[in-house]
Amino acid sequence: MLGVGGIVAAILAVLLIGLLLAQTEDEFTWGAYGQQIASGLSQGAIFASLALALVLIYRATDILNFAQGEMATFTTYIAWSLMNHMPYWPAFALTLGIAFVFGAAVERTIIRPVEHRPEIVVVIVTIGLLIALNGLTGWLWGAEVKPFDSPFSLRAIDIGGVTVTVQDIGVFCVCLVTVALLWAFFRFTTLGLTMRAVANSQDASRLLGVRVGWMLALGWGLAAVLGAVAGMMAAPTLFLDPNLMLVVLIYSFAAAVLGGIDSPLGAVVGGLLLGVIINLLGTYVDFIGGELRLPSALAVLLIVLLIRPQGLFGHRVVRRV
Amino acid sequence: MPLLELKDVRARYGPIRALHGVSLTVDKGEVVALLGANGAGKTTTLRSVSSMTRTSGDILFDNRKIARRSPEFVARLGIAHVPEGRGLFPELTVWENLRMGARGKLGWEDAERVVAYFPWIERRRDQQAATLSGGEQQMLALGRALVSRPRLLMLDEPSLGLAPTVVAELFAIVRRLNEDEGLTVLVVEQNATIALEVAARAYVLEVGKVAVEGTSDELRRHEGVRKSYLGY
């Protein structure tokens, strides 16, 4: 099946690239290489979460939510405030609940009036939301950078010669567990089935008596939860400031487009892949170094949009003719 | 008292007027056909009942006003509408489509009933709906509509794009549903011949208004109808 083949191909690619680098780079060690891949996967898991949020909303409503990152930042700040009063994991859980309600509320109040308007109108509304949320975050909490706790220590573990931090493993696991839970929800529950149906065809769903509006709100709520997870996992490393998720959003866009804007699997694969690619490029290609990582991701975005707009796994193209 | 009643219903798509005052009734336990050429307003009439189009005028279901309520509300009252193009969920499986007929919660009895009418559904339950043939899609759509135990079944051009044998099979099932279970049916058809065989009464729409109405026998003898829609 595609999955097994893909994993085999990925492992082969990793080995091949490693061999190539071993020849061309002076200070190449397999240990360092493995480390870069591990941290790339960890970063990529964060991209995957936010990318999945984007794809979720796109599949359900044909809208690309430019404000997804800011929504995530906002909820991460809420988590920060909560964590001043309660331990980490309860605050984490409570934040997810708040994020869910927040996302659903945004859909019902702001998006609903413009759902059926032309694309440009909806894009601008989400941009307006982006601007407003960014300002609101700075206004309520101030713009100074704040430290954000991580539930995982920075202790390094040695796995077969590769040094990985507990943090990296933890972030990876949390993100992927969230994604897996969501997958199970869609696959095995009635509500999940209904949401998949709505994503397939809103009109057909209406004729069957499905309350489409509430399903869409549910979708936005779940997407907001994904965003909150991504934010809380990214904040310890990237530090908490109002622009926290803006950069992550850009990477996630690139990941979502790479994977296929209407493919949830694509979002996850795209995110992980992009995380690893960017990390490797940044480490081993001098021209790119630390500074041109973001433009590299954007180059990937542009290339995919121009050459294969449906991405790796997608069917629909990010464009309405 | 009729189960469904339309009183002077007008509808438009933006600036284009599609219905200019349609009035019709469907009694409980009847099969009524809505005939007419392309663009006459047949589909728009069904969409008006389902509230998928903006209308003015009254639409009464079991003496309840349903015009301008939400489509979800109308569907939940027990009106099952199988639209043109069948309205299936292409990426979902056969069985998932069926489940959606009951909004996800499919009871055993209802499932068995549908499988009794369409045995092949059980065998192909995990097949993606988009890969079914036209006839199979139509039957799945019909089955899905039945699952919700509707009080009124509305079919929009069920024969479209299907081979005559399949069409005959389909309408035979509609007749069985009506005679054995007393299901009320409103069927829109361009194929007037087969529609009039199954329906007791019919309306002919032209340019958004009811041009002719009567029992099937009356319509079969009506000269205008014969010439324009029955071909003899």
Added chain:
Amino acid sequence: MSRHGWTAAKVLGVAAFAVFVALLPRIFDARLGPESAEFRTGQFTLVAIWFAALLGLNILTGYSGQISLGHGAFVGLGAYVAAILSLGRPGLELYMLDPPSWLPIGDGMRPVFTIPLAALVTGLIGLLFGFPALRLGGVSLALATLAVAVSFPIIMKRFETVTGGGGGINLNLPETPFGWDISTRHWLYYEAWVTAGVLLLIGWLLTRGRVGRAWRALRDGEVAAISSGVNPALYKTLAFGVSSAFAGAAGALLAIEVAYVNPDTFPVSLSILLLASAVIGGLGSLVGALFGALLYVFLPIYSEKPPIFSFDFADQAPSVVFGVVLIVIMVLLPGGIAGLVKRLSALVRGGWAARRTSQPGA
């Protein structure tokens, strides 16, 4: 009023506005203290600059229907081109910059001449960008232009030998050319407004004629436009070229005005806010660009670098207002302020006509 009467009124209005603009600095000088007058004149110089930029964006997004989240990058490009050209190689060397020899940088020139040159260069690059943009549409294009906007400051920082990296480039202080007897402040003001006026004229001519009709046709329905014989590649690319040229001119003016270019002056938030200003001002209307520029300058979020994503605490609340207004406008008043004005004037016109027809013998 007859149609001719109305057009005459419009021309009169534009003329009156031009006179008002010309006299404004003198009004400030007369009414305010010298420092305040300088400040206000400076603010209205900025209005002219952003008016020019928004004219370009309006043409691209409002008339030809192509969403651009990267307009700020083109403004920045124009600014850098103007800075580099005005200093010339000798000037750049003073700042220890060493651009590659194949770049056609002269020996420095009067800043005023850099304006058309910056517009030309930026316009050409915009044209080049227009080609791949053809393959994208709608949201894809928004994403791609966002990519450009985010990359711009990073790339400017990276190629230090040309751009001065993070430190930027200081231009020579502006001076009145040709020995005219006019203060520098006033000179800059008029330079900006004349440029904006020229661009407005060009924009008006383009949107009035066949080009404008082609753009609007493409915006409202590409398939229909193509079947009416409109060549989408030609007009879409043209729109990109024109709008970037306008942005380049605005950027040059900005560089001259502020006498300093720096990558952080052109972050992604600039592009986002430009689009927001264009929308609120009114897309698809040249006057809307003016409203947008006024909004952008006077909503008190403007500090030295563009607002939002800035670290100045006091700036944040107005961002919220900006965002909320944008959403509200989109929901209730998609035509923006210009659209509102149009509707009101149509009401007035209608009332006028009604009154005329109700008069006996009319």
